[in-house]
Amino acid sequence: MQMVELETAGIVKRFGTLVANDGIDLSVARGEVHAVMGENGAGKSTLMSILYGMQAPDEGSILLRGQEVRFRSAVDAIDHGMGMVHQAFKLFNSLTVWENVVYGREPRRGPALDRRAAIAQVGALAERFRLSVDPTARVGDLSVGVRQRVEILKALYRDARILILDEPTAVLTPQERDGLFDVIRTLKADQRTILFVTHKLHEVMAITDSVTVLRQGRVTERMATRDTTPAEIIRAMTGRVVNLTVDRKPATPGAAVLDVQGLTVGTGAKPVVDKLSFRLHAGEIVGIAGVAGNGQTELIEALTGLRRPDGGRVTLSGRDVTEADVEAHRAAGLAYVPEDRAVTGTARAASAADNLLMGYQRKAPFTEGLRLNAKAVAEHARRLIGRFGVKIADETVLVGTLSGGNLQKVVIARELTHQAPLLIAEQPTRGVDVGAIEFIHAELVAERDRGRAILLVSAELSEILALSDRILVMYEGRILADLPAGAADEDRLGLLMAGRTGQAA
Amino acid sequence: MDFISAFMVNSTVQAITPILLAALAGSLCARVGVFNIAMEGQLLIGAFCAVAGSHYTGSAAVGVAAALVGTVVFSLILAYGATVFRGDAVVICIGMNLLASGLTAYLLRQLFGVSGVFSDPNIAELAKIRIASIQSIPWLGWIVSRQTVLTYLSWALTALVAYVLYRTPMGLRLRGVGEDPEAAGTMGIDVRRYRVVTVLAAGALTGLGGAQLSLGTVGIFSEDMSAGRGWIAVVAVMLGRDNPLLAALACVLFGIADALSVKLQAQGLPNQLTDIVPYVVTLAALVISYRRKRGTRLA
Numbered sequence: 181m182q183m184v185e186l187e188t189a190g191i192v193k194r195f196g197t198l199v200a201n202d203g204i205d206l207s208v209a210r211g212e213v214h215a216v217m218g219e220n221g222a223g224k225s226t227l228m229s230i231l232y233g234m235q236a237p238d239e240g241s242i243l244l245r246g247q248e249v250r251f252r253s254a255v256d257a258i259d260h261g262m263g264m265v266h267q268a269f270k271l272f273n274s275l276t277v278w279e280n281v282v283y284g285r286e287p288r289r290g291p292a293l294d295r296r297a298a299i300a301q302v303g304a305l306a307e308r309f310r311l312s313v314d315p316t317a318r319v320g321d322l323s324v325g326v327r328q329r330v331e332i333l334k335a336l337y338r339d340a341r342i343l344i345l346d347e348p349t350a351v352l353t354p355q356e357r358d359g360l361f362d363v364i365r366t367l368k369a370d371q372r373t374i375l376f377v378t379h380k381l382h383e384v385m386a387i388t389d390s391v392t393v394l395r396q397g398r399v400t401e402r403m404a405t406r407d408t409t410p411a412e413i414i415r416a417m418t419g420r421v422v423n424l425t426v427d428r429k430p431a432t433p434g435a436a437v438l439d440v441q442g443l444t445v446g447t448g449a450k451p452v453v454d455k456l457s458f459r460l461h462a463g464e465i466v467g468i469a470g471v472a473g474n475g476q477t478e479l480i481e482a483l484t485g486l487r488r489p490d491g492g493r494v495t496l497s498g499r500d501v502t503e504a505d506v507e508a509h510r511a512a513g514l515a516y517v518p519e520d521r522a523v524t525g526t527a528r529a530a531s532a533a534d535n536l537l538m539g540y541q542r543k544a545p546f547t548e549g550l551r552l553n554a555k556a557v558a559e560h561a562r563r564l565i566g567r568f569g570v571k572i573a574d575e576t577v578l579v580g581t582l583s584g585g586n587l588q589k590v591v592i593a594r595e596l597t598h599q600a601p602l603l604i605a606e607q608p609t610r611g612v613d614v615g616a617i618e619f620i621h622a623e624l625v626a627e628r629d630r631g632r633a634i635l636l637v638s639a640e641l642s643e644i645l646a647l648s649d650r651i652l653v654m655y656e657g658r659i660l661a662d663l664p665a666g667a668a669d670e671d672r673l674g675l676l677m678a679g680r681t682g683q684a685a
Numbered sequence: 686m687d688f689i690s691a692f693m694v695n696s697t698v699q700a701i702t703p704i705l706l707a708a709l710a711g712s713l714c715a716r717v718g719v720f721n722i723a724m725e726g727q728l729l730i731g732a733f734c735a736v737a738g739s740h741y742t743g744s745a746a747v748g749v750a751a752a753l754v755g756t757v758v759f760s761l762i763l764a765y766g767a768t769v770f771r772g773d774a775v776v777i778c779i780g781m782n783l784l785a786s787g788l789t790a791y792l793l794r795q796l797f798g799v800s801g802v803f804s805d806p807n808i809a810e811l812a813k814i815r816i817a818s819i820q821s822i823p824w825l826g827w828i829v830s831r832q833t834v835l836t837y838l839s840w841a842l843t844a845l846v847a848y849v850l851y852r853t854p855m856g857l858r859l860r861g862v863g864e865d866p867e868a869a870g871t872m873g874i875d876v877r878r879y880r881v882v883t884v885l886a887a888g889a890l891t892g893l894g895g896a897q898l899s900l901g902t903v904g905i906f907s908e909d910m911s912a913g914r915g916w917i918a919v920v921a922v923m924l925g926r927d928n929p930l931l932a933a934l935a936c937v938l939f940g941i942a943d944a945l946s947v948k949l950q951a952q953g954l955p956n957q958l959t960d961i962v963p964y965v966v967t968l969a970a971l972v973i974s975y976r977r978k979r980g981t982r983l984a
């Protein structure tokens with residue numbers, strides 16, 4: 181029997197009438213990796229922020245190694261050996277890695293900051309836990325995966341015994357995720373305890389020792405990972421059976437909706453997007469696979485009007501939109517689910533109704549002369565909230581308080597209901613629960629069958645494989661391969677994504 | 686070559702002092718995320734308090750002390766307004782500039798019974814320090830010697846501010862507070878306290894600047910005598926991108942441009958034309974730094 185490191189008893193947290201945590205008992209053994217699962221809005225992040233002292237519970241208690249503790253703030257929790265990596269990193273981009281890590285607890289020499297000692301300490305810590313980071317690099321120059329390591333280093337520098345990771349893999353590439361898992365194993369070997377929030381079942385099966393499942397703020401199940409199956413976890417989360425495979429008929433592509441010819445972004449010998457050409461037809465889903473940083477972001481920016489290309493031609497529904505801005509793209513027939521739901525995808529300080537209206541505001545029946553028709557707006561919002569299962573009190577709630585997955589559903593709902601011929605979807609299911617993934621996937625296929633052209637960008641190879649009729653593999657700004665769905669599998673894509681064409685023939 | 690005389694170099698160095706001190710203040714405030722554009726008013730309050738203190742006691746040192754206290758008290762408006770009361774710094778600063786202008790004009794009338802300009806033999810000026818070993822060296826003697834103690838201090842403070850910002854734990858924390866107050870808060874930093882203390886320290890710096898303005902050459906106070914120096918300091922802060930050393934460099938540049946305009950005037954060019962030289966330099970510098978900063982991303 182292992183020692184219990186962390187326990188909670190009857191944690192309750194209310195937001196107005198909504199009960200986000202409804203009497204949660206949690207028990208986590210020392211040195212284990214403990215998954216916390218549950219649908220969007222089940223109360224996972226709320227529980228984590230209570231454990232990290234950012235919110236005070238309305239009822240219940242926290243026991244750390246058998247001692248009751250009451251955190252007054254996150255700093256207080258840190259002093260008790262808690263560490264947390266938030267989904268939105270809390271880093272100073274203009275500062276270096278070591279400055280970020282030692283911030284607030286700097287080694288000193290006289291009145292001055294002991295730079296050399298700080299770099300040495302951070303370097304040693306990174307080496308010990310296999311977090312490969314250059315302590316002197318500027319955080320703003322680092323990739324998402326490395327920034328996450330900096331966050332982990334910050335917690336370890338403060339000697340965190342318990343590390344909370346809230347959806348840490350949502351923003352990672354598969355390679356970066358494997359790196360994170362190595363780090364988690366090293367931490368575990370050092371008898372540190374890890375709380376791991378995720379929606380991805382294969383990750384739970386791969387890395388965790390036990391699972392606590394939440395549903396509507398309550399614990400529905402506790403299980404040892406080795407004694408359970410993904411299907412059982414899903415049932416505990418949703419109370420039903422979820423179909424993990426996507427049912428779809430072969431595509432029947434129509435006329436070209438998007439025609440990209442020689443698109444170039446960036447200048448010099450090696451532009452980020454390098455004379456790239458492809459066509460996307462009505463009634464097909466084309467997936468873009470590739471290791472992050474091979475020009476996908478820039479390609480999408482150029483296709484949506486967020487960035488002006490440096491060469492080539494883009495035609496959307498017969499109109500030349502190469503030089504057009506976002507509004508003109510939308511007018512020509514573009515719907516867009518951006519990668520970052522919180523910054524680009526929604527206005528956090530606006531209500532759900534306003535967020536769901538955006539882009540329709542000049543259309544009937546929402547506008548009458550100069551006035552907005554409030555009733556039509558509210559009805560529209562209620563209809564989408566119901567159809568997409570957004571967990572929200574009503575349509576007037578500001579979206580800033582929504583859980584991550586529910587925010588994503590707001591963006592999806594809005595963009596899918598635009599009857600635009602082209603839909604560009606970047607990471608459409610990032611952070612949403614399995615039930616919602618099933619639903620969003622089915623909606624995307626239904627939209628395809630209605631004759632829409634869909635360009636899908638996803639870091640999840642399984643998602644690309646499940647949905648795409650055609651897969652384009654991007655490597656160093658070019659399309660390395662254009663495969664029909666039947667010809668692709670994870671292994672072959674993996675090789676292509678690494679830039680190897682020879683073996684794949 | 687005698688295009689610019691040694692004496693003129695001396696007065697240029699002296700004229701830079703208040704702008705430099707204000708620019709240091711502005712850089713510090715920017716570093717903690719408070720956009721301070723009240724330096725114009727802060728200099729004016731400092732100048733007034735210095736003259737008042739000096740006039741009543743006959744001591745320039747007391748004048749400087751009065752300027753320090755007066756400006757720090759005046760800066761409480763920004764320190765608390767932009768933090769505890771969550772006001773918009775720009776709006777507060779505009780108010781402070783207007784208040785400083787009106788308040789000093791009013792007090793001038795009430796305390797000294799004059800309007801416009803106040804000069805009086807009782808006002809003790811700051812002494813010019815002569816450094817015997819350097820004084821006789823041509824040029825250098827005029828730059829480094831025969832300056833007020835505040836001028837020396839302002840350059841020492843430039844070094845100190847840079848040292849604190851880039852070499853000490855407190856400086857690291859300050860920079861973090863300005864870049865992302867929320868992140869700093871989660872690391873246990875009391876963001877509000879850091880901001881209040883920094884804004885008050887900046888107040889002290891501008892107080893010294895004000896004292897130099899009114900006691901540095903001839904002991905005199907005239908209404909709105911800061912005459913745009915606070916605004917030039919704002920531009921220096923922006924050009925220096927919140928780096929005190931670069932801001933100091935910008936101040937030197939302005940000083941030279943200013944001296945140049947005086948020189949051109951002496952050469953017979955109409956003063957309407959020569960007066961614009963410092964502003965042309967400012968605009969040119971802004972445009973150049975803007976072009977360097979610009980990225981390609983549109984949205």
Ligand SMILES: Nc1ncnc2c1ncn2[C@@H]1O[C@H](COP(=O)(O)OP(=O)(O)OP(=O)(O)O)[C@@H](O)[C@H]1O
Pocket residue numbers: 195198200218219220221222223224225226227571572581582583584585586611613
């Ligand atoms: N500050 C807040 N004010 C009001 N309601 C909130 C607040 N924070 C969370 N909630 C609500 O509490 C519920 C639980 O949210 P929480 O973020 O814990 O969900 P979650 O399980 O992390 O979901 P996801 O998987 O989507 O991240 C949601 O309905 C959310 O809208």
Ligand SMILES: [Mg+2]
Pocket residue numbers: 224225226583584585
């Ligand atoms: Mg969450």
